[in-house]
Amino acid sequence: MSRIGVFICWCGENIARTVDVDALAQEVSKFPGVRCAMNYKYVCSDPGQALVREKIAAEKLDAVVIASCSPHMHLKTFRRAAQLAGLNPYKVEMANIREHCSWVHHDRAKATAKAASLIRLSVEKARLDHELQPIRVPVTRRALVIGGGVAGIQAALDIADAGYEVVMVEREPSIGGKMAGLSETFPTLDCSQCILTPRMVEVGQHPRIKLYSYSEVERVEGYIGNFTITIRQKARYVDISKCTGCGDCWSVCPLKRNKSEFDYGMGVRASIYVPFPQAVPARPVIDAKTCAKIIRNGCGLCEKKCKAGAINFQDTDKLVEEKVGAVVVATGYKLYDIGEKQDKASLAGYGEYGYGQYKDVIDSLQFERLLSASGPTNGVLKRPSDGAEPKNVVFISCVGSRDNAKGLPYCSKICCMYTAKHAMLYKHKVHDGQAHVFYMDIRAGGKGYEEFVRRAIEQDGAKYYRGRVSKITQEDGKLVVRGADTLAGVPITVEADLVVLAAAMRPADGVAELAQKLNVGYDEFGFLLESHPKLRPVETNAAGVFVCGACQAPKDIPESVAQASAAASKVAVTFAADELMREPEIAGINEQTCVACYACLRACPYHAIEQAEVRTPRGVFVKHTARVNPGLCMGCGTCVAVCPSKSADLEGFTEQQIYAMVESLV
Amino acid sequence: MNIGYYPGCALHGSSDDYEESLRACLRALDVQLQEIDEWICCGATAAHALNQKLSTALPARNLALAERGGFGEMLAPCPMCSMQLIKAQKALAGNEGLRREMSGIVELEVRGTTRVLNLIQVFEQVGLDRLKAALKSPLKSLSAACYYGCLLTRPPDVVEFDDCEQPRSMEAFLTALGAKTVDWSYRTECCGGGMTLASEETVLDLSHKILSNAAAHGANCLVVACPMCHVNLDMKQPDIERRYGVRHGLVIYYLSDVVGMALGLPESALGINRHFVGKA
């Protein structure tokens, strides 16, 4: 016979107001196997926990049921209390009589009866609880950071400075991300490159950071503490260990009119190029799509010119493996493609704005390059069509954002701020120019943000119109912008020389595929899912995988950096212990009865089940079987549901326990 | 090719040059038009402006007549008619209660099974290849501004035709037939539609902007596929020129005019001589 103690919590008034805790304790004490039942005002408090510990010792309890709030809230608390009193912590059960009962009912008698039933279930489960031990897994104290933008850079430096090795994988030829291309940053107007490039150099020179540029994550295996990452190093055609970055190759390359990706098409580059002068690594890459040598075995001038012999036209993609214990995803964002081509049918584009049709209708990142001192115009504002200085510039907010019909319903959060910045910087460059801003709402929540927007309006004279733009036409060499001002209730027409569209932020290309490799969830827009929006903002549902920056949601630089440091600290916490402890409530397969159909293997969302063989101690093959990798199993129970031979079971939630609970109610 | 034909009131009224043109052109391409017997007005703007039920009932009667005639497809060359017919057809096809109600109102069973086509879609069925094969006199002298107006592409979820902001379907034909087309901004702006009588200034103002933008982008003619657009841009063009003190002198062709010309048909057979604005 079990000796179970039941502790009913009043939760102040939260439970006691609706549930008659005295009557409940009395009834529960009569349940079979219950040694004692009592109630207390706050069981989670110090004296409450002391009561639990005393009773475990005094009554020699072999299991405990706490009837209180959600186990999300206090299961860990009570397990610790039990452990202190010498009881195996996995012999603690909770009955949620607050969220599932007192908070959602009014009738005291019925609520009390329901609470009794909930406790009965937990008592039945507790009777069949086994003593379990947490799973210990070794930990590789190296972290993988995916993405080398400002978030990835911050996370990598923080982790490396904490004393751990970092492997950084960046898809582009250089790290720096979107921020490297920005002009100045709100709300302080400090030069983006001036504050970022020193950090990039730090990454490049850090003894504990190993940088894979122009590389992508190909495959992810393993589990927290023990990941094996396969990285694809894309063919660069330049051996960066030999290259000195002298620049002879790109100055001799005859194909200099390729649109620069870094300048978003506003500038040009050669077929062998460094994306921008401050690139890290400051080593070139050959664009295989345009290089005459690679396409038709022509030219080859760069190879002849290179004194270091670093050019290798025979280069191919290479796969390398790295072992890490934790992963930080910092893949960032891209802008909504305003033109007609969209990757989803529901995103119908914005034909009415003429982006792609009129050269002087550009997006916000293109405008950043036109403003940037290191940009294609050296910071002199020239419009793309004819190089003239634009005297009237229209900025349009919410292009794609907050557009349910043919864009995205969410707010991209940063556009209000950078549009104010654009209007301001434009005025600083073109003193006799006029900035016009069409907006729907100004969202300037942040330190110094509201003041910044007001400065654009009050000091720099930007004209703000509250309304969307319906159409842009080209008439007599002008872009005619037809918008509205809903405050005055009138249509507004502005003749502009340049139009800048604040396009929505979307997750970078390929994030969904990466998320699937990492078993990380993502929302309908492709942003990665944190495991709790408030309390676990950088963790994901995959243990050991953390997120930061704009891959999780639209956010600005300060927020991205803060989140990156948070992710780094979570990595440091993971690495702080000699071994990682994992909850033992995971699946197991009865290998004797398993028929090796592998239905579980196909169903497992965490790839935690593998094919294995049962052999005698002498190594003679007996049979095939499925086997759970305890490092990967998250205890979801899907395998238990699909197993046709009933060979899979979940510790802590055994089928026997579930049946016992159900039977106790019928 | 055999196809149902719903002319609509305009093509039997002052826009009968459009009917003359498209009949001649389609005959040359071996497309047989069979007029729906006893067709009635679609109700146009007046019906949907004043009575929503009537604006479904009038097209429903026509759809029922087309179904009775066994037509799976029906050409409605006026975009107002075709939009009204498609809107009713989609509503009927997806709503049994409405089918029953409308069948009662129009005294004929209607199921909403006839697919309504605009003129461009009929040419698309003929195909660019056949048109190119039949090409006799390439339209070298034309620098055309293709003008779609409102209802060929709007509302997009009703008509489901081309890109509602940057349509290109007419350009495809013009280019294939040897004409130059201009890239201009007023392809889908409204000309004032049926307000010609009720509010003339509106029409003159809107149409003037369209003509001006076409001319500014180097067009020497406009190509339309709508009788109302033609009235406003062609018949009203002298009034526009007088009111704004400009000379546009832009010939307004129906799409079937230019296709017919490319096929070698004489202008008189296409009714082009009956337009208000002639070649300069």
Add this chain to the structure above:
Amino acid sequence: MNTANPLPQACATARVIEALAHTHLYDCYQCGKCTAGCPMAAQMDIAPNRLIRLLQLGRGREALDAQSIWQCVSCQTCATRCPKSVNCAGIMDALRQLSMEEGRVSPAQRRVMLFQKAFLDNIRRNGRLHELELIVQFKLAGFMHDRRFSLLFKDATLAPKLNKRKKLHLRGKKVRDRAVLRRIFARSMDHS
């Protein structure tokens, strides 16, 4: 806040509009793109987004009195570009219908309404539009309304020009079964 408009009744207007136009008025977040793209907005007394706002505020009567609902050319641009898929063009239709039914048509815009009525009356009698008859009918109705001779004979000079181009049809083609038209109209107008 105008307390002269009792909220429940005015809300009823909004509900009728929603039903007639098959749309949700409260989806509108007042971005103004409808007004921005409207070819007539510059001439309107109450721009499209403000009409919707009045309906949202329960001040539908002010919308029914507006001139702008009769200035709308039904080009569908507003509904096509609305980021919230509010059927603004349909709302204009519904407002016109209700304005006429409730006898609230703005006096300055009655000519437009008379034209639409003359149009419908013409097809009710003939089955198909007879342009010449419509013009005469509309001119007379307009004259009865505002007694302006200038408008009565304004387009008279057009007739010989149309005739020269064989576009003037004195006798329109009528459908054979015209009785069915009258029944269709009667059934459609019947609100019960």
